[in-house]
Amino acid sequence: MTLVYGIVWIVMAAFAVSAVAALVWAIQHGQMERFASAARSIFDEEEPVGRPTDAFPTSGLERRS
Amino acid sequence: MNRALWLYLGVFATVIASFLGLVQLPDHQLRGLEPVRDESGVDRPLRPEGGVLAGRQEYIGLGCLYCHSQQVRPDGFGADIARGWGIRRSVARDHIWDPPPVLGSMRTGPDLTNIGARQPSAAWHLLHLYRPRLTSPGSIMPEYPFLFTQQRLELERPADALSFPSGDPRPGWVTLPTYRAKDLVAYLVSLDHSYPVPEVRP
Amino acid sequence: MSELMPSAAEPQNEPPTRAEIDRSCRGPLLVFIASAVFWLVIGSLWAILAAVKMHTPGLLTSWEPLTFGRVRPVHLNMTIYGWASMSGIATLLWLQARLARTRLPLPNLLIAGGVVWNLALVAGLVEISLGHGTSVEWIEIPLFWALVFASVFAVVMASSLTMFARRKVAHVYVSQWYLFGAVLWFPFLYLMANTLIHTGLTRGVTAAATNWWFAHNVLGLWLTPIGLATIYYLIPKVIGAPIHSYHLSLLGFWSLALFYNWAGTHHLIGGPLPAWLVTVGIVGSLMMFVPVITVGINHHMTMVGHFRRLKDSPTLRFIVFSGMSYTAVSLQGSLTSLRSVNEVNHFTHYTIAHAHLGVYSFFSMAMFGALYYLLPRLTGREWASARLIKLHFWASAGGLALYWGPLTIGGWLQGLRMNNPDVPFLEIMTDTLPWLWGRTAAGTLMTLGHVVFAWLVVTMLRGSGGARPASFAAATSPIGEVKQ
Numbered sequence A: 001m002t003l004v005y006g007i008v009w010i011v012m013a014a015f016a017v018s019a020v021a022a023l024v025w026a027i028q029h030g031q032m033e034r035f036a037s038a039a040r041s042i043f044d045e046e047e048p049v050g051r052p053t054d055a056f057p058t059s060g061l062e063r064r065s
Numbered sequence B: 001m002n003r004a005l006w007l008y009l010g011v012f013a014t015v016i017a018s019f020l021g022l023v024q025l026p027d028h029q030l031r032g033l034e035p036v037r038d039e040s041g042v043d044r045p046l047r048p049e050g051g052v053l054a055g056r057q058e059y060i061g062l063g064c065l066y067c068h069s070q071q072v073r074p075d076g077f078g079a080d081i082a083r084g085w086g087i088r089r090s091v092a093r094d095h096i097w098d099p100p101p102v103l104g105s106m107r108t109g110p111d112l113t114n115i116g117a118r119q120p121s122a123a124w125h126l127l128h129l130y131r132p133r134l135t136s137p138g139s140i141m142p143e144y145p146f147l148f149t150q151q152r153l154e155l156e157r158p159a160d161a162l163s164f165p166s167g168d169p170r171p172g173w174v175t176l177p178t179y180r181a182k183d184l185v186a187y188l189v190s191l192d193h194s195y196p197v198p199e200v201r202p
Numbered sequence C: 001m002s003e004l005m006p007s008a009a010e011p012q013n014e015p016p017t018r019a020e021i022d023r024s025c026r027g028p029l030l031v032f033i034a035s036a037v038f039w040l041v042i043g044s045l046w047a048i049l050a051a052v053k054m055h056t057p058g059l060l061t062s063w064e065p066l067t068f069g070r071v072r073p074v075h076l077n078m079t080i081y082g083w084a085s086m087s088g089i090a091t092l093l094w095l096q097a098r099l100a101r102t103r104l105p106l107p108n109l110l111i112a113g114g115v116v117w118n119l120a121l122v123a124g125l126v127e128i129s130l131g132h133g134t135s136v137e138w139i140e141i142p143l144f145w146a147l148v149f150a151s152v153f154a155v156v157m158a159s160s161l162t163m164f165a166r167r168k169v170a171h172v173y174v175s176q177w178y179l180f181g182a183v184l185w186f187p188f189l190y191l192m193a194n195t196l197i198h199t200g201l202t203r204g205v206t207a208a209a210t211n212w213w214f215a216h217n218v219l220g221l222w223l224t225p226i227g228l229a230t231i232y233y234l235i236p237k238v239i240g241a242p243i244h245s246y247h248l249s250l251l252g253f254w255s256l257a258l259f260y261n262w263a264g265t266h267h268l269i270g271g272p273l274p275a276w277l278v279t280v281g282i283v284g285s286l287m288m289f290v291p292v293i294t295v296g297i298n299h300h301m302t303m304v305g306h307f308r309r310l311k312d313s314p315t316l317r318f319i320v321f322s323g324m325s326y327t328a329v330s331l332q333g334s335l336t337s338l339r340s341v342n343e344v345n346h347f348t349h350y351t352i353a354h355a356h357l358g359v360y361s362f363f364s365m366a367m368f369g370a371l372y373y374l375l376p377r378l379t380g381r382e383w384a385s386a387r388l389i390k391l392h393f394w395a396s397a398g399g400l401a402l403y404w405g406p407l408t409i410g411g412w413l414q415g416l417r418m419n420n421p422d423v424p425f426l427e428i429m430t431d432t433l434p435w436l437w438g439r440t441a442a443g444t445l446m447t448l449g450h451v452v453f454a455w456l457v458v459t460m461l462r463g464s465g466g467a468r469p470a471s472f473a474a475a476t477s478p479i480g481e482v483k484q
Helices: A002-028 A035-042 B003-030 B050-061 B122-130 B179-190 C018-055 C068-100 C107-129 C143-165 C174-198 C204-239 C246-268 C275-287 C289-303 C307-311 C314-336 C339-345 C349-379 C386-418 C425-431 C433-462 C472-476
Strands: B148-152 B173-177
Touching (some): B003 C204, B122 B179, C068 C107, C068 C174, C174 C246, C204 C289, C204 C314, C204 C349, C246 C275, C275 C314, C314 C349, C314 C386, C386 C425, C425 C433
8 A cells, every 4th residue: 555655656746747847848948928819710711810700690590480 | 868858848847847846745745644543442444345435436426526625724714613514624534534535626515524423323324315305495406316226015125114204105125225325324324533633732 | 648739730721711621521520519419408307307306306217227326417417417417529620620610520520429428427327327336426326437538538639729720820719728638638627537436546536536627627727718708709709809918818818727626625615524625625715706707808809899799690599698607606616615605505506506607698698699600600501590509598597596596595595594403494494495496497497498409400410401502701790770
């Protein structure tokens, strides 16, 4: 049992260290800058900024009836 | 090492930290709790066994926990003690024999931590389980007819037949508790955490 | 693990178009979505049964599987593991595919996973109904079936992380952070909690702490990240404007990641646990003000100037309602972790109302919004009726309001009076009855919405709504002039 606990704790400590590493990675690799372009990364020529992409249906049962 | 792996681990680590704090640490702290011997030489809390243990399983399987808590909050926090639900707050030691304790999170019905002390009569509990509105008018507790059987009244009335305040509902028939009902009631009657513990000063 | 890493060897061809991505999702996602909608409707029936049994306890008492103590956990597990998790997984996979700009990997395994998930759920629910449930809240399903769920999680994880690793976009969009978190956190939580509790590795009150660490994180680290990822993608996408502050959105993610998973033990305030453990839960809950307020401000500022689009877009209605509910439910949650508040609301119907504000008003509404957006793109068909979509929205939103308001008030009064030892218990119980009747009415209204939604989904799958306009974007702009 003590061994299991020992392993659990060591693994956990390793994870804790990696959390910090992840944050450092994110900062060093530009994930925390160029925010304007990041926010626009979901738009492109196909679906540009300024064009809505959803509306109530206009065809379907109601039009048919 | 690939940097994406760092990412995986990093985001993961946040939850690991809470696992350490909320699960491992308390486990470490509470693992060594022992029963205490009361003045008559009995180790408390009693380890549930036999019918009581089976009754606990019924309590779990029937979902009594969705309406009843089993935890007495400390003096000055809520009115649990003033309501007579216990003479002291519940402590971790009360639950050392419970794999998962049935602390509950709802009080649609009263707290049952000490129901055995408050209501030690098995006959009352059986009648209450059969039809709560007989003992507690207006109760919204469900009835548990499937824990009982009906039997034609022979010459002699069986000792454990339910006795209704206004006579048997169906004349000539008696209502008998099944083993499950008896176990459940044995469990309820066993619920008594009034013994003193060192954590709570009287 | 190497499969999950971006590999230089991968062909550097053009990323697929959105339509291609959506099409690649079709099979697996339809399995998950159709199942989710099925569980939504069935789960609502069990909900109504439980609600009615609370004020009319004599109903259906002789058949054991329908006793209240089983109907209630069956309802919870149907809605959490059936509806919420299955619609959540569908949305998660689709969002990740779109954001990473890759086709959905492992489609066949995912289809099999969806089927296995349903079977495990049915088995788990039957077990609970037969009295083999564990009565450990949110993990009532016995260990064996929990392990089956976990194996499906493994497939979802592999698919999602593969997409993340293959992403064709340099920036990790904020939604991806959330999805990434959800897919890593939840399987771990689920596996840990189930094995620790059901094998007896944690005993006594530690098991209770484990229980609430898990149960709170189902909302916090599974449903919330999926819901927020959906909102962060769909609000900008539907209105065609980037989110207000990307900076705030990242702050929101990291603060949620750091604080939310500590909040669970506030469910045990006043309980038999070491004081520090409960205090940690309270601190974690209060720290949640940071992510919640940042997210709330961000969503609101993104919407400013676009609110009139709520009239045009079914998705936007549901999503914005969901976003506002997120702020509300989180602030309420932080407040209820304060000892003075908790002293009153704990153990009462107030908590039930709060839980529905989270899982329904925030999460389920986000999923409705996502599915209204997603299904036409998966199937290439149009919704059958704008009027019915509106009916669904108003039944759900109105039903929720009717549910939350009265039950919150009723629960608060119940708590106040419970803390006054001079009021007899039976009197308090009797006085909750009108509020409980109100809940049944509200639940019926919500169920009506679900039936309408299910009908819309079925007609869509059968194709009776008609085909989608070939060029949807062209057909719908300018959007303001669309006639109903």
